[in-house]
Amino acid sequence: MAKRSLWLTVLILVLAGAGLLSAGGGATPRPYLIGDPQGDWGFPSPFAHNPRGPGYLRVSFLFDTLIWKDARGFIPALADSWEYQASPPAYVFRLHPGVIWHDGQPLTARDVAFTIDYLKKHPHPWVDLRPISTVEVLDPLTVRLVLSQPYAPFLEEIAGTMFILPRHIWEQVEDPIRFQDARACVGSGPYRLAEYRREHGLYRFVAFETYYRGKPTASEIGFVQVGNELVALKGKAVQAAAVPPEAVQELKDQGFTVLSQPHFFCLKLLFNHHKFPQQELAFRRALAQAVNLPDLVAQTLRGYGLPASPGLLPPDSPWYCAPQARYPFDPAAAARLLESLGYRRTPEGWMRDGHLLALELLSSPAYARVAEYLKKSFQNIGLTVHLRQVDHTILDQRVKNQQFDLALSGHGGLGGDPKFINDVCTGPLAREFLGGYQPPPKMVQLLTDQLQTLDEAKRRLLVARIQEQLAYELPALPLFYPTWYLGHDGRIPWFFTRGGIAKGIPVYFNKVALLPGAASASPP
Template sequence: MSSQISIGLGNWGPPNPVRFYPRGPAYVITSFAYDTLVWKDSKGVIPWLAVKWVKLNDTAWVFYLRKGLTWSDGEPLTAEDVAFSYNYLKESKWAWKDMSVLKRAVALNETTVLIELNRPFPLFVEEYATTVFVIPKRVWSSKPSLSVSSGPYVLKSYSPGSGYVFVKNPRFWGPEPLFDQLVIPSMQFTSPQALASAFISGKVDAITLMGKAWRLIKVIESRKPNAIIKKGPMYWVLFLGFNLNKYPFDVKEFRKAVSLALDLKQLVLRSVGSFEGALPGVPGYVPPYSAFYNKNVGVHEYSPKEAVQLMEKLGIRDSDGDGCVELNGRKWRPLLVTSKSWVTEALIVKEMLERVGICVNVKTVAGTKQLDWIVKNGAFDMEINGHGATGNNPFALTWIFKAFGTPWFNEKYEKLMRKLTSAKNLEEAEEIAKEAQGIIADEVPRIALYYPYQFLVSDGKAHWFFTYNGIDGGIPLPYNKLALLKPIR
């Protein structure tokens, strides 16, 4: 009898190792079928396709592959495939990682690959070798296909309507997969309630709830007493972002006025219901539970009076007495966009901003993809959105202000980020990240509203866990493929 496990991740598009949708869930789904040179467990980096690696100098690494590696169709997986993968992703301008750091990758023999960098990057193993998917050269150099991979599972079928079906890879080089099938149904998980219902009814074997969904834990425990529940930091932030290409959002004093108008503690209590589910945002953007949180940056300041004063200095004031400030002498109703998931937060933010005369119109869309599209096309003034990789990886500070929302550029910050990418070790990187938080707090490129905790809810079929510093370079989801494999004895 075949065994199956199902997880409630929803539909994130095809699990394409080159062009997956650039969000954490899509990467995790793709990782079930595709491997990397090294991987991570709950403690740190572990050997994966490569059993050993050596740093030759500041810009060169050699990786030694396991012997006898094969693709799911039985063909050998060699160093040629690894070299091709790195070079191909660089040429393709991979959206997930900045591959400009790579100079070239060269196969030295069947099981040895040399990777050379354009600049020193001491944590290349942790940041790239754990992340870059290895793809078969003979497939992707001619007719790209998702039918051949090396991971514990192989994609059997995918459609936006039904979701993903992965089957056990009989030629997987590592520990035997525990299940014959891995199913990720394309259910419309439009609400935490829908996720909880899917788990209670047995449609899925594991779900992740976040932030304000903490109230549902009691419901699940009463309906499924044997459910396994784990709480952990999510390294995820709900933020208020600005269209930095438009006035007055391109002026930091105005952004500071918006920040001063928001009572973030009240926002958490009213939207999440308790600090049990989330922590209020801080000026430096990095959450207080992070190993490199800079406590000297201080806490969020709430002062509507100062907010009004800052706007007055910019000439943004309510001249006609209707309770709303004008912009350039004209009525102004900036557009705040968000998804249905964050409509409560958007309405609370709207109420708080109106107290200082910023009268916004709120527009909601169905989900993250639609919201990302609107923001990418600049059809907004402010947005409420969220992303991971916040606080578990100092190097994320080099890209999170460009990958999400309107890209933010600041000369002083960019100079510091170049210094960060050349850090000699993690300790140095974390110190630079602490310094960066001071610039973020001063410039306010966006406002951290709150940091939700996450709750893993499982029936125990698989022993899901929280990966050290997150899957890849910081994805907080607990769905590490190691949990789908028999333990190594």
Template sequence: MFSVKSVVLTSALALSAVFTGWQAQAQQQGGGIVITTTPEPSLITNALSSAPTTAEIATKIFDGLLEYDMDLNPKPSLAESWEIGEDGKTVTFKLRAGVKWHDGAPFTSADVAFSLLKVVKDYHPRGKGNLGPVETIDTPDELTVVLNLAHPYVPLMKGLSSLEAPIVPRHIYENTDYRANPAVNAPIGTGPYRFVEWAKGSHIRLERNPAYWRAGLPYLDTLTFRFIADSATRAAGVESGEIDVATFGTINPVEMRRLEKTDGISIAYGGYEAIAPVMMLELNTAQAPFDKKEVRQAVAYALDRQRIIDTVWYGFGKPARGPISSFVKGAGAWTEEGVRDYTVADRLDIAKKLLDEAGYPAGADGKRFKIVHDVATFGEDWRRMGEVIRQQLGRIGIEVELRTRDYPTFVREVHNNYDFQMTSTWSIGMADPTLGVQRNTWTKTINKEVPFGNVSQYSNPEVDALWVAAQTEADPAKRNAHFHNLQRLLVEDSPIIWIMDMDLVAMQRDRVKDLITSPLGLRGGLYDVWVQP
């Protein structure tokens, strides 16, 4: 006797079998994709740098202890399982057996201890935020790692991906100058892809790791990252099929809007849920004129964020209210309650009054002073944004000179030497503000040896105390209260002008499948990406 339910179930199972068979056939190993990104990185080991293009490449070569699902829950990677002690002060990881480095050496717990304590914690710009209370690491056997913490640390389990805490080979780096080690730019990892070559000014090529511990993965034989100087040429490459994926900032947003209407090309949304990116202007608070809060606030009032988003970025984002992205609103860390609003109707009058109070009256020509804006070297759109900012600040009497440097010089002068007045950039906030946002305004991250930290050199004991309180507080409501107070204080002081919560989208050819499968998106391993013939 047949029933409707049994017929439907039988049909569903048949369709499922057909679909599964088609998918299995489609997802065969083979082929490759070309990704264009900019600027060309200065190094490609992200344990030593958080530069965006470094991260985009290195996360294919290295693994972390953990990965994360779209709800930001931890998933196994190099660690198969983990256990947090009752007092929250120990975390024990059981590592995956049989994993090999790309040079054939075995991966062990000694690599993890070395990477986290000796490299990531000291050299990664977010290392102290991710691993701050980790004091020692025990390795009772080759497949067991025990992290010993000074105090319970809620954010720890959210910052152990290959983006934040890549595991590097101890046998390659130990007893060397890490930054000068040849492996920095010819990296050896455990990840899905192996480094093949870096043709400076042209491309970096990676190939499939045949010994990857995820059986049958990656699907692709090659990943090629191409560096093309001109935005129009990159757009033409996507349109012609020469380029498969273009990262955010490589193609002019108005061109992205045009290309998304083209058959075979799409905008890839998502893949930045765990990144919570914010675009901003960093101000050097250690020198005039930005040593005065009134001047910083005047700049914050003068900027028309929505106009910048509409005319430069063509809607790929929304106005930022402060250092913490609205992407984490669901977790309760974001607020606008009690946060100074710089978008009020009389904002330009307020800005002019603040500059008068700071001792910078307008001259007969309406000008008050001149500053230099070091434009981020992430693409032509950043220069366009600089021009819009120059116009907007000109309305309150601030003359702006735009300065563009090559990427290595930009990093050295701005982020190592602190030789700048104002600079544009974007920052990864991460799923927990302690992991990403903290580094920009915590006194302990003023460090010329580690780029992309607190380059504003902003130091406020009250802010520092709140960051420390957020590190040690386990109660979610109380932690969020600390974050809310931080937003109020930081937006009031404005050592940084937060412009836009970014939609970090990419352009892709539709033949590329499963490009965004994790909250890290293009900054994940891309081991499950495949191409349709």
């Protein structure tokens, strides 16, 4: 009861933007809080969380995967070791002995086999299990996953992303999304769920003291919604938060630790491919040439970011290859492209068959300045654009349901395995990421081939061709990769995970930083 009261006090102070100090001026022991301006990311179970990265991240504190990543690459998690067998293609995982679930039940290879069977019946947008043909439980701590064909991204996309479920809890669950009681959060991870408050975006985790990799160094940790991350951090209402670039030096002078990270997030302009003229390549290219990307970065990010590649992957990615197709700022060329679609420029705007071309641009509050910049850019070529600002969850839903003309939306994942491009183009979240774009057969074949190619040099050539095809087709207009900074009080040795957490989440909050010996997980 005392801990709950303390958390309520902390929450009130966070919402007020204040710190937690004792009457005598000394710091009162308090949980470690991470500030987040977006707030709620769904119920923290393997199925009910918001499908974007922050939702998955919160669940990762409760559930473990077979393997995980630190700053250098793959490390053991539930599996102490793994090996690849070529004929037939298969992976054998040997589990850590003595692992228990949060309710004290033992975790065995049968839980791994159950998880794969359950996910095949109830697909999860983060894990594509179609490459697995059969699962063999060799003994209580050994499982063999046989593939239908070679699958290059297996370790990151499946072994390092698939949360293992406790069979004794989930085998009776018929609707995993609606299953949202305390049992749905019983995992094998380093923390247990103590409290979740949707209205405050509050997630409170307490250490699982018998965790098989060692007792976590922070007894309690949480995420909470804040109105102003910088104010909350400086006021010590939270201990870690994203901070604006211009505040970096001030925070360092005040003793905070500030970290930058690779450009693995991209903001894009989405087109509704089910509507005319957005479905036309000439129109998409016209809008691309109406926007001065370097100036967009200078004006909306104050220069803290990079203009995006039309091939999607950033220069920071080890798979990046600069595409030949480029769209330099050229308003006159943009106007000619609109004319090629049968539009005629008038004082009112662009007309075709007696109808004025007027489009609505959706954006979330976080990208209001970008939306205003784009509106002005399109007005400069005579295009009428109306802005509508909505919450990010509503924006995602409207894009998914094709209820939009243009939309500003972004995602991470760009530092991980290039299988992410397949997810963007043809995966369960393709509508949110590309607005209903249907890749041509040539692109589909390239995407298929790169997954089945184990030779890295040959795979790089395929990924380069995919980037070229994306740049040519321009299913969405990548705008920029922002430069992000994390400020924190230095108590936890946060580090940036190689390629991003799991399949590429571009944030610092890797649970490994909370385990004994975490300092050695950071790069030298």
